[in-house]
Amino acid sequence: MSDIEWEMVIGLEVHCELQTTTKLFCGCRNAFGDEPNVNICPTCLGLPGSLPVLNEQAVEFAMRIGAALHCDIRPSEFSRKNYFYPDQAKDYQISQYDLPLNANGWLELPDGFRVGVTRAHMEEDTGKLTHIGASGRINAALHALVDYNRSGVPLVEIVSEPDIRTAGQARAYASELRGILVATGASDGRMEEGSMRVDANVSVRPVGTDAFGTRCEIKNLNSLRSLVRAIEYEATRQIALVESGGTVVQETRHWDESAGRTDSMRSKEEANDYRYFPEPDLVPLAPDAAWQEKVRTGLGAMPADRRSVLVSGLGGTPTDAEKDQIHAVVDLGLDGLVTAAAETGVPVTLALARAANEAAAQSEAALRLDPETFASTLMLESGGQLSATQSKAVLGALLERGGGDPAVIAKEMGFEALSSDTLGAVLDEIIAAHTEEWARFLDGEDKLMGFFTREVMQATAGKANGKEVAAELRSRGG
């Protein structure tokens, strides 16, 4: 065993698909999940004679990402990255090389640690290969199917500085970046659908040294969990290798999720010389100051700002559990529900809890839910017209139905307030059981109003209407 204490040096390369209406260089629809090869044209198929025309919306989205990552937005140009691969319609990819659109930015993790962003450049996606054969890997496939729907979909590749030191930080970076991408509206950031893809450059070095070790690039990280596992595996592998007298070879490695290990891919990669040169079919891209200003000022609040809003709403000192809820709610983009509810008078703690649990459980539907509907449901709960259990049930029904009137739904579900006769009878029983408190109440001890209201709610499983209970108590002389 060696006494050396090691640290990881990690840089992440994140590809995100922009959710533009059309592809980067042609008018084909940019859509996920369509039948294969329906969103194609001469340009994205790379047919002879076709030419690329840059999508203005894609540039706008890429600039939003650059602005959100505090990058300089600079005069840029497109280059060709030349390599043969069947999913690559032209056998070159139009990308940005030495002159990227966005450079020199940073991303701040929730704990305040800043990771440098080297660049965030535009490029086109490739088609998608499906290997038919034993292992699903290209070398062993019997044949392959190519779907060019994804060919030419706009991507932004965000390259971090090698500032990350732990797998946890890498996870926090990817997670925060995902939130930022979604907040800009540029990307949906879905790792599981491949619209956000993370590659990790990992090396190790003895703590206290400055020189970088030889790095390996890890691909095929399809979730944040994979990212963490792969980095930890790879660092452990490299440390073991070095400690046993070996050397790390710079290479690309494939993360095997089921086996929980990385495997060398270098047989395919090592010979690549991409022969970048400026793309002669496109003109340089240099967004003017006015356009940049429009993008910067049009940028909505980023996740960090939105978390601060919720923290302030809680009086500035959230519990750890509340911090987790705030993260979850902002990550899912559900903080708008919380702030809307808080504005109508719903306690922030309640709104946060319902958003982080019930709404988050159906986050897709929750994003479509009218914030006012969410707020009025929680008003019924905080006003006592609905019990917590009933409120959750009504919320669940609203999310399933895609909206509605919470009062009407509550009625349908039998959560209607009691009739005044029934209420009177219930109250009679409670007074009989708490004669001492009732006497004090009649003597003017007003805070007992709350006590009797709670008792009524409990006795009626929340069906009583809070306002009616109050009215009844007053009418009896309280």
Place this chain on the structure above:
Amino acid sequence: MRETATTLAAQVRSGERSARDVVEEALAAVASDDGDLNAFLSLLEDEARAGADAVDAAVAAGRDPGSLAGVPVALKDNLCTRGAVTTCGSKILEGWRPPYDATVVDLLRRAGAIALGKTNMDEFAMGSSTENSAFGATRNPRHTGKVPGGSSGGSAAAVAAGFTPLALGSDTGGSIRQPAALCGVVGMKPTYGRVSRYGLVAFASSLDQIGPFAATVEDAALLFDVLAGYDPLDSTSLPSVPEPTLATLHEGVEGIRVGLCRDLVDGCAADVVARVQEAADALAGAGARVEDVSVPEFGYGLSAYYLIAPAEASSNLARYDGVRYGLRVDAEDVASMNTATRTAGFGAEVKRRIMLGTYALSAGYYDAYYAQAQRVRTLVMQAFDRAYSSYDVLLGATAPTTAFDVGAKVDVPMAMYVNDVCTIPSNLSGHPAVSVPFGTGADGLPVGVQVLAPALQEALLFRVAQVVEAFAP
């Protein structure tokens, strides 16, 4: 067919002659005489007849049939024609039918022109003799033992033979002007970006430009006016609205400053030098102020071109990999299939240039070759700017010699490349230039005189060319 496009269009527009009759005559001429020449790789007979009938119907109905009504046009086979085979003179694209029309093909149709067929060319426009075609060489109609020049040799021959009054070619290093000179017709390369490249199968994207062939300068101007204009499908297309060049065609050269560019004359054969001097004298006689000018930077053009063009070609031609269209030679895995397909599908010259270009872009060599060539290109552009600060147009030879024998240079790449020495500077700078027939050489074969003009000065270019043509022996 010896009528000019101008005459034919007027006859068809007035109803004096039917477009169908014009097309039938052209098809008959090709059927009878193209066997020896091999100008056409394929004919668009059905489409041409249908197009002609549509023009005739428009005339009969009193609708405007367009400025090129009923005029047959030959298309170089690197221009995409919807549903019609487009080969680029290569086995790798044999039988390929594009699902779309090039913008210029669309513009021709709207102007009432009739696309008659697709013409032979050096494979992927790489060559200066049309001998590098996978489908046999084209012969020069003026002398069938001679090459027609290239790479647009089929288009030049089609016009020279009288099959069609007009043709389209593409010019990357002289591929319109040099065959025009060797076949004794007018051939013009527009300003880069003036004519859309959409649907032109790329050879070297930053140099390629589509342009007209015609028997007369007036016809070339007529065709150019149809082709010129902004196309949103081509990002390098220029947004400015072109002035019609026909309007000023006959305004003469009184007071025009002509620089007789020694660098585009002195290395040429004596008979070519003599014709260029006579053309210069003719211009002076017509009122132009003619002076000798030296632009030594042009001497570096050829070397720069033979790095830039192959570099871009090596990338542009990567897509012919057997995966999606064209030839596929099966093999045990994808990489072997790519290699087998490209080995079988490309000819020797294409392979040579792909290798040259790949090398020029390779890590460690990029700066010494590609980047250096781009710096030379900038130098050539600056040299043009300097020359145009003193002269309105430049004059020179188009090709160093008249048409050479079939087979004479096909195995000597450098000898072939030197054919482009006078035409390449305009491709590097993106400026327009035109070759105008001006007499013959000692062998009785045509000589072309080249007029060069600044960017977007096509009207001036044609105006000067018109005078050169008027004084041609």
